[in-house]
Amino acid sequence: MAISKDELFELLKLGFPDGEIKIDDLAGDNNHYAANIKSSKFKGKTRIQQHQMVYAALKGKMGNELHALALTTAEK
Amino acid sequence: MKEIHKKIEEIIKKNKVVLFMKGTPEMPQCGFSMTVCNILKQLKINFFSVNVLSDELVRQGIKEYSNWPTIPQLYVNGNFIGGCDIVKEMYEKDEIKKIIN
Numbered sequence: 001m002a003i004s005k006d007e008l009f010e011l012l013k014l015g016f017p018d019g020e021i022k023i024d025d026l027a028g029d030n031n032h033y034a035a036n037i038k039s040s041k042f043k044g045k046t047r048i049q050q051h052q053m054v055y056a057a058l059k060g061k062m063g064n065e066l067h068a069l070a071l072t073t074a075e076k
Numbered sequence: 077m078k079e080i081h082k083k084i085e086e087i088i089k090k091n092k093v094v095l096f097m098k099g100t101p102e103m104p105q106c107g108f109s110m111t112v113c114n115i116l117k118q119l120k121i122n123f124f125s126v127n128v129l130s131d132e133l134v135r136q137g138i139k140e141y142s143n144w145p146t147i148p149q150l151y152v153n154g155n156f157i158g159g160c161d162i163v164k165e166m167y168e169k170d171e172i173k174k175i176i177n
Contacts, residue, residue, distance in 0.1 A: 047162050048144075055145050063145035068108070071161045 002030035003065045008058075015057025016041055020076065026068075034070040042075045080137035088151040091124035093176065096138050097148040098129050105129060108160040109148045115167045121176055152176060 005025050012021050012035065019039040026032040035054070042050045050073040055062045062069060077085075088094045093116070099105030101113045101123075116123050128135035128147050139145055142156045150157040152175050157163065166172050 047165070048156065048158055051158070051162065052143060060145075063139065072165070 003061060004030055005033070008033060008035070008066070011058055011061070012037060012054070015054070018076065026070070031066070032068040033066070034072075036072045036074075038074045038076040040076045042073055047073070078137065078140075080133050081141050084134065084137055084141050085154075087124070087126065089154050092153060093121055093123040094151040095123050095125045095148055096128055096134070096151075097125055098127070100127055101125050106147070108146075111160050112148045112150060112163050115163055115172070119167075119172060119176075121172070 005023055009021060009023055012019065012023075016037055016039040018041070019037050021038075022036040024034040026034055037054060041053065045053065051071055054071060054073065058066065058069075095101075095109075095112060095116065097104060097106075097109035097113065099109055101117070104110035104113055113125075126134060126138075128138060135147070138147070138149060142149055144156065144159065146159050148160055148163075150159075150163055157175065158166070163172070166175075
């Protein structure tokens with residue numbers, strides 16, 4: 001029940017092609033990450049919508065393979 | 077609407093501030109739930125808490141209800157506010173008191 005940093009990056013990059021994406025592996029266990037994403041796709045969206053877009057990009061992995069993802073999103 | 081979603085809606089309509097969390101405010105079972113509890117306590121906001129670990133139906137149901145895959149989830153006046161990251165960000169920007177008042 002884990003996901004590699006590279007795999008996480010690929011999924012996010014696929015969802016946000018113009019995104020500036022920064023990922024930290026918080027615990028070194030492939031299970032607790034922090035991600036910072038800047039994308040033009042977030043424009044005009046509420047925080048909830050922005051995070052929901054990220055979760056959608058992760059295709060159901062959030063809460064399953066991926067236990068913890070601290071998320072900060074911003075418009076680019 | 078699914079029965080469990082009706083039940084969830086009833087809870088968040090009946091209580092001004094509701095936190096769906098893992099564990100209880102006295103003994104949170106997950107760091108993210110603990111963070112949100114601490115913020116609410118710090119701001120002296122009374123909240124109704126639901127321990128999703130004691131009810132698997134609620135645990136799944138709440139994720140579908142809000143289209144949000146993780147716990148904790150904070151609701152104010154019947155509206156979904158966000159999870160730990162959003163609540164933390166709002167706390168840092170001093171926005172939580174505003175939505176409660």
